[in-house]
Amino acid sequence: MEAIREQVRLPFSVAFEVVMQGIRIRFGRSLVTATGVVLGVAFLMSILSGQVIRQGVSHEAQLRTETKRMFSFLTAEMGPPKDQVIGVLQVGPLNEAEVRLIRTLKERGAKAINWAQLTGQGAAPPEVARLVTGTSVEEVAAEASSLLIMGQGSLPQLDWATLLASSAQATVGATQKQEVAEVAPGVPLVSLARELKPEEIEAQALEQKRSAFRNLWMTIISLVVTFICISNSLLMSVTERFKEIGTMKCLGALSSFVRRLFLIESSLIGLVGAVAGALVGLVFAIIGYGLTFGFPLVLSSLQWGAIAFYFVPCLAAGVGLSVMAALYPASFAARMVPGTALRTNI
Amino acid sequence: MAIDTVKLEALFRKVEEQQAPCIIRAVEVEKVYRMGNEEVRALQGASVDIYKGEYLSIMGPSGSGKTTLFNMIGGLGKPTSGKVYIDQVDIAQLDYNELAWLRCRKVGYIFQTYNLIQVMTCLENVTLPMAFAGMDAEDARDKGIAILQMVGLGDRILHKPGELSGGQQQRCAIARALANSPDIILADEPTANLDTHTGEEIIELLSRLKEELGVTIVSATHDLKMLKRSDRILWIEDGRIVRMAHPSEIDFSVGDFD
Known part of the structure; x- marks a missing residue:
């Protein structure tokens, strides 16, 4: 009589080999299982990336409206920017709308944009630096049709008369609200910034709250759908192999080996399905919102991060x-x- | 002192009888299943000794506890009460790990539905239990080919079960059962899904293995041809063993077992 001993524990590589062989031969069936994962993850991803796209699009649309408004206020004062010189005095960090305004002015044919920074404000953002001609504070308004005060910061006392003496047209525009009050009296000033009314702010906050709730709700629903989709297809693929598991056990497989087989197989199928599903979901979200808002807007506002x-x-x-x-x-x-x-029998 | 030759002869015979040791012994085995709220007493005190190298057939109507007895003596399940010894080891004393070891090396299983793993070739099916036993892959391959040749599948080693006929699949399953050179082969209605001719071939193969390898074969069956070839026949009814007989004691022509 041979003494009963402990059953051999097989190495990981054996399990991996068995799994790969199974997937290769049952490829069609594995594909069906993976499709369940793809669908589940694609749904989740399309909802999540849809939220990002919607946010991006609304941000972009807001930015465009803001830029357009500032541009039309400015041109109402100084006329079309074609062949004009515009001076910009940076007093603090720029916001996106200001950068856009500079770009728009250049695109509309401004001859030159003189750029000066008050000390201690750092360099102009790179996308602005390409468009402007750097100069000193004293010469920033030379031959300019208008002088724009940009950036968020306080404006120190300046000798406006000297500053505007060499300008073509003494128009001073402020793109942010804070500086307006500080400009010296007697200087013609256009406020390009727009102050939101309290009820508008309230409405915005309410809308934000609503959309946050809507997004959360959609995310929960999509998680449930993903859960059902994936668990259903995986459960099916395992239960139809109960017999195979029983056979393996009869042949001397340990339960841990069986568990390891399915751990490897399901994580492989899950990974492949999830990567494919995330890509499919993203593409569908882009196409869906592209058809609604227009592809240029959606693609330009995509936040890849x-x-x-x-x-x-x-x-x-x-x-x-x-x-x-x-x-x-x-x-x-x-x-x-x-x-x-x-x-x-299943 | 005169030698009593008759007594001496008897002594020798006794030694000869003892040469076939008991490989499976079931003592007062009871098995109770729970199905919902109902208790099903599948086995109610079944005792049987199975000797090394014999060919035992188990008969019984469906629901008689045949399969349960089969599972108990094959180490596929543990009895509720009573003892099952396989090769003198009480299987109730074994943990899951040792049971897996026992199933891997001591017992080979053959099923009515073959239960080959469909995604593997014949050779891989046969070498799988060897892999579970920790055998080196190349040795397993050589041994697998040899076993497949022995069961007459030498030209089918790289075929998948789906590409084989029923008889060939059952041969492959027998080859798999032999993979780790077990002492016992348990066959659960191995010819039930086969036509008469193929069934006969399988019976032929099993008897040959019994002769050549000296394995003990325990088979649940209704097949008259299998019964005729067996050394002993065991009847089970309502979870009890009701009769044990040699095939020569039974008149097969009546057909009451058909």
């Missing part, structure tokens, strides 16, 4: 749910008396 950030939860959901949905029935079958697992 935020979208890349959402790839992480999508991959985690795809792999995590796949593994959970496969491991539960697999270890259930592995724990069964082998004879019982063999006779299950």
Whole structure:
């Protein structure tokens, strides 16, 4: 009589080989399973990236309106910018709308944009630096049709008379609200900034709250759909192999080996499905919103950083749910008396 | 002192009988299943000794506890009460790990539905239990080919089960059962899904293995041809063993087992 000993624990590579072979041969079936994961993750990703796109689009639209308004206020004072010189005095960090305004002025044919910075304000942003001609504060208004005060910051006392003496047309525009009050009296000033009325601010806050709630709700629903989609397809693919698990147990496989097989297989399928699903979801979201808002607007306002950030939860959901949905029935079958697992008919 | 030759002969015979040791012993095995709120007493005190190298057939109507007895003596399940010894080891004392070891090396299983792993070739199916036993891949390959040749599948080693006929699949399953050179082969209605001719070939193969390798074969069956070839036949009814007989004691022509 041979003494009973402990069953051999097989190395990871053996399990991996068995899994790869299984996937290769059952390729069609594995593809169907992976499709479930793809659909689930694609739905989640399209909802998440849709939120990013919607935010980006509304931000972009707001920016465009703001720029357009500032531009039309300015041209109402100084006429069309074609072949004119414009002076810009930077007093603090610029916001996006100001950068856009400078770009628009240049695009509309401004001859030159003189750029001067009050000391201690740092350099002009690179996208602005390409468009402007740097000069000193004293010469910034030379031959200019208008002098714009830009950036968020306080304006020190300046000798406006000297500053504007050599200008073609003494128009001073301020693009942000703070500086307006500080400009010396007697200087013609155009405020390009727009002050929001309290009810507008309130309405904006309310809308923000509503959309945050809507986004959260959509995210929860999409998570539920993803959960059902993935767990359903993985559960199916494992339960139809109960017999195989029973057979393996009869041949002397340890439950841990069976669990490992399904862990490897489900995480592979989950990973492939999740990557494909995230890409598919993103493409669908872009196409969907592109058809609604127009492709140039959607593509120019895409925030790739935020979208890349959402790839992480999508991959985690795809792999995590796949593994959970496969491991539960697999270890259930592995724990069964082998004879019982063999006779299950699904 | 005169030698009593008759007594001496008897002594020798006894030694000869002892040469076939008991490989499986079931003592008062009871098994109770729970199905919802109902208790199903599948086995109610079944005792049987199975000797090394014999060919035992188990008969019984469906629901008689045949499969349960089969599972108990094959180490596929543990009895509720009573003892099952496989090769003198009480399987109730074994943990899951040792049970897996026992299933891997001591027992080979053959099923009515073959239960080959569909995604693997014949050779891979046969070498899988060897891999579980920790055998080197190349040794396993050589041994697998040798076993497949022995069961007459030498030209089908790289075919998948789906590409084989029923008889060939069952041969492959037998080859797999032999993979780790077990002492016992448990066959659960191995010919039930096969036509008469192919079934006969399988029976032929099993008897040959019994002769050549000296394995013990325990088979649940209704197949008259299998019953005729077996050394002993065991009847089970309502979870109890009701009769044990040699095939020569039974008149097969009546057909009451058909």
